[in-house]
Amino acid sequence: MTADEKSANARRWSRESATAFGRAIGARTAVAVLAVTALSLSLRFFALGSRAFHWDEARVGYWILRYAENGIWEYHAVIHGPFVYHVNKYLFQLFGASDFVARAPVAVVSGLLPLTAWLFRERLNRVEMVTVGLFFAANPIVLYYSRFMRNDVLLAAFMVYALAFYVRLFDTRKPRYLYAGTLMLALAFTTKENVLVYVVTWAGAAVLLLDHRLQLVAGTDDRKQFLREQARETWTALWHGRWGLHLVFGLLFFFAVVVFFYAPRSRGIPEPGLWKAFSNPGMFPAVIEEATVGSWESFMGKWGEGNQKSYLDTFESLGGVLRRSSLALLVLAGVGFLTDRYVGDKPRDLVAFTFYWGFVSIIGYPVIVENAFPWEVIHAVVPLAIPAGVGLAILVRWGSESVTDGDAVSATLAALLVLLVAGQVAATAASTTYMHPADQYLDEGASERNALVQYGQPAEGIxxxxxxxxxxxxxxxxxxxxxxxxxxxxxxxxxxxxxxxxxxxxxxxxxxxxxxxxxxxxxxxxxxxxxxxxxxxxxxxxxxxxxxxxxxxxxxxxxxxxxxxxxxxxxxxxxxxxxxxxxxxxxxxxx
Structure with missing residues (x-):
């Protein structure tokens, strides 16, 4: 064998080995993400029916049972979106009604959140994928209300799913991710009315990301040229490529899902209804109008005025819930965002976007919420889990590099910080979700209030x-x-x-x-x-x-x-x- 042949074989072996190594690393990371997801589901389904129904769960659950019996449903903003009504109606008919079955959809949807880390694999490294998944799985307030038949966790989870699929769309240019993301976005619209806040927050975060891009471009003329090029590429993709048609189909798909869920059901009464319209197509315009215009009017009639209470009082109440349930997540989200923005070669859009999304939710929700109930902070905590996972991964990397370098002091400090975070999250989650899920206080001396339990929860022992x-x-x-x-x-x-x-x-x-x-x-x-x-x-x-x-x-x-x-x-x-x-x-x- 000549020297050139040996060199060629060596290069080929190196490429093949590198590819195999990358696949092995990817496989191990995928297994780790699946393991975290299994943990997430287990935490949610363990003793899922043990806590008695909360006032709000019982109100909605009763109306679902009545709907399952009489076949009559119409949207009322005061009891939020139709997702749990239609899904649980069929689950009750299949498996029978129970506290466990009623909570199962929320447990499943939120329990699968760690899988979204895999969809971000072009934007997160392998350690970050696992740590992000862990925050989704075990954050105390997300865990508590993932075992609760309410729409807040559903809304937050569906929006993370939508973001994950849309990010994957940009990374792969595969149309299937457009439709998957649009389905998740449409389902988010069927959960709770503050989905509109998410849309506004996303738009604001996108503007800030555009500003990132412009800051990376040197001069004013270069920035103008950059904007012109982006507009030209977008126009070409929409009208001279395949994406214009996909967007049209995606929009139609979105409205089809929304209309299906919001359309009234009117079995046995002389009013327009979805299933009636299939035998009487002339009824479809009235059904679609009620599902869209009628639902919007109902929403604005109930939620159009926002919070009429003191901003500072509401902010203080929600801030107290955040401190007690998610202090480690808040600190690490700040660490992850600042480090990614100022230490790395280039800030990552995903980290910045989710940090802006969560941060604006913290300062914005006291303006819009009618009551400072603990579940409202979920809308900030869920997006902040991504920069928090990045922050935790920094500690893990620091410890790993310290071990490699023989720096025992730094390695010990990093390990202690990781254990402190894990211990705080685990202890809070265990105490609030499993040991005292319906107690006003977390201790026998009634000195430490359970910030996650809302007043409408029946006392323990019923x-x-x-x-x-x-x-x-x-x-x-x-x-x-x-x-x-x-x-x-x-x-x-x-x-x-x-x-x-x-x-x-x-x-x-x-x-x-x-x-x-x-x-x-x-x-x-x-x-x-x-x-x-x-x-x-x-x-x-x-x-x-x-x-x-x-x-x-x-x-x-x-x-x-x-x-x-x-x-x-x-x-x-x-x-x-x-x-x-x-x-x-x-x-x-x-x-």
């Missing part, structure tokens, strides 16, 4: 009483549950069959979700004498009415529970004979 109600309902004919008192009274219980419910129905929450799920026949009265005339197996009253109701009942046991974290103590009177056999005591007076 589940056994709900199971007693379920057993009583299952083994009874006729009226199963009777509410007593002005707080709970509804003159005509049929008013509760369609939104909105009547009278004191809302003060009953979360009980209506459970009684509807159990198939209970419910009635109410504000006449205490009517309670004792022919009492059903379960009577529900406020704790303040306990004594007067007890006088009307014989052989009932009383179980006092909080329907919210405080101030809503309610007594469930259950007939001794209607209790499970192992819980029955000797029949006698109410205890």
């Amino acid at each position: 589940q056994p009483t709900l199971q007693r109600v379920r057993y009583a309902v299952t083994n009874n004919d006729g009226t199963d549950v009777l509410y007593y008192g002005s707080d709970f009274y509804v003159a005509d219980e049929s008013e509760n069959d369609r939104w909105a419910a009547g009278g004191g129905w809302y003060d009953r929450l979360p009980i209506p979700w459970y009684t509807e799920m159990y198939g209970a026949e419910v009635d109410s009265t504000d006449d205490v004498q009517a309670v004792g005339s022919n009492p059903p197996p379960v009577v529900v009253a406020r704790a303040g009415d306990r004594d007067v109701v007890a006088q009307q009942l014989d052989g009932y046991r009383a179980f006092e529970e909080g329907l919210t974290l405080w101030g809503s103590e309610t007594v469930f009177f259950v007939d001794e004979d209607a209790l499970p056999p192992e819980q029955r005591a000797q029949r006698g007076a109410v205890s």
Whole structure:
């Protein structure tokens, strides 16, 4: 073999080895991302149905059950977008209604968030992909509300999916990513009305990225030339290439998804409905108008005025939630953004874009939110997970390089910082999500408030009483549950069959979700004498009415529970004979 042949073979071997090594690194990174995703899903599905439904979960869950039964649905901005209504309706019909099944869509959508790191593989290195995935998986507030049937995590997750697919579109120029991203964007529009804030935030971040580009161009004339070239390339791609047609199809696809979800359903009533329109095509214009113009009017009627409360008070409240749940993420997001912008050769668009998105959400949400509820900070935390992952990867790299260089002090310091971050995130997540998911405080001394639990969460311990109600309902004919008192009274219980419910129905929450799920026949009265005339197996009253109701009942046991974290103590009177056999005591007076 000649020297030239040996040299050629050596170069070929080097190229093949480098390719094989790159594939091996990529494969290991993909396995790591999949492992983080499996962890993310496991954290969300573990004991998913153990916490009793929150007031808001129960309200929406009840309307889904009613929709599944009567086939009637229309958009109301006060109860947010249609995604969970339509998805959970079919899940309930397939698997039966339960707390677990109701929360499953949110758990799945958010649990898969770490996979988006793989779509960013042209923009993140292999360590960053894993660390970004870990923040998506285990951030305490994202984890807590990923186990909650609300739209906020769904909205944030769908927008990250949309961004990931659109970034992949720019990296590969493959049209399939345009349609995948558009689907995610359309689904985001079916979750919650503040998706419009995301659109504005994205537009602002894009302008700042354009400014980055202009700053890299030397002089004024060069910048003008740069803008002209960008405009010319865009025009050529749209009108002389294939992308114009793809954009048109993508836009039509977007509106088709939105119309499908927002179109009213009207089985059994003389109003326009989506499924009716397929047998009567002349109805489609009315259905489309209601799904678009009608939905927009409903949205503006409810949310068009923004926050009417003090900005500083709202900012302080939401800031407190951020500090308690995501301090490490906030600090590392700043580290990741600043290091990427000022230390590297060239700032990365993805890191800057997501940092701007999250930062503006922190300062902007106190302007627009109606109430400073803890779930609002999700809209800042989720995008900041990306620069935070970059910041954590810097610590990991620092430690790794220190070990290689034999710098024991730096390696130890880096390891301690990583362990501190991991320990803080893990401890907070374990305490708030698993140990105290429905407690006002995180300690026995009631000194450390649980910032993630909102007031509408039933106090810990209500589940056994709900199971007693379920057993009583299952083994009874006729009226199963009777509410007593002005707080709970509804003159005509049929008013509760369609939104909105009547009278004191809302003060009953979360009980209506459970009684509807159990198939209970419910009635109410504000006449205490009517309670004792022919009492059903379960009577529900406020704790303040306990004594007067007890006088009307014989052989009932009383179980006092909080329907919210405080101030809503309610007594469930259950007939001794209607209790499970192992819980029955000797029949006698109410205890």
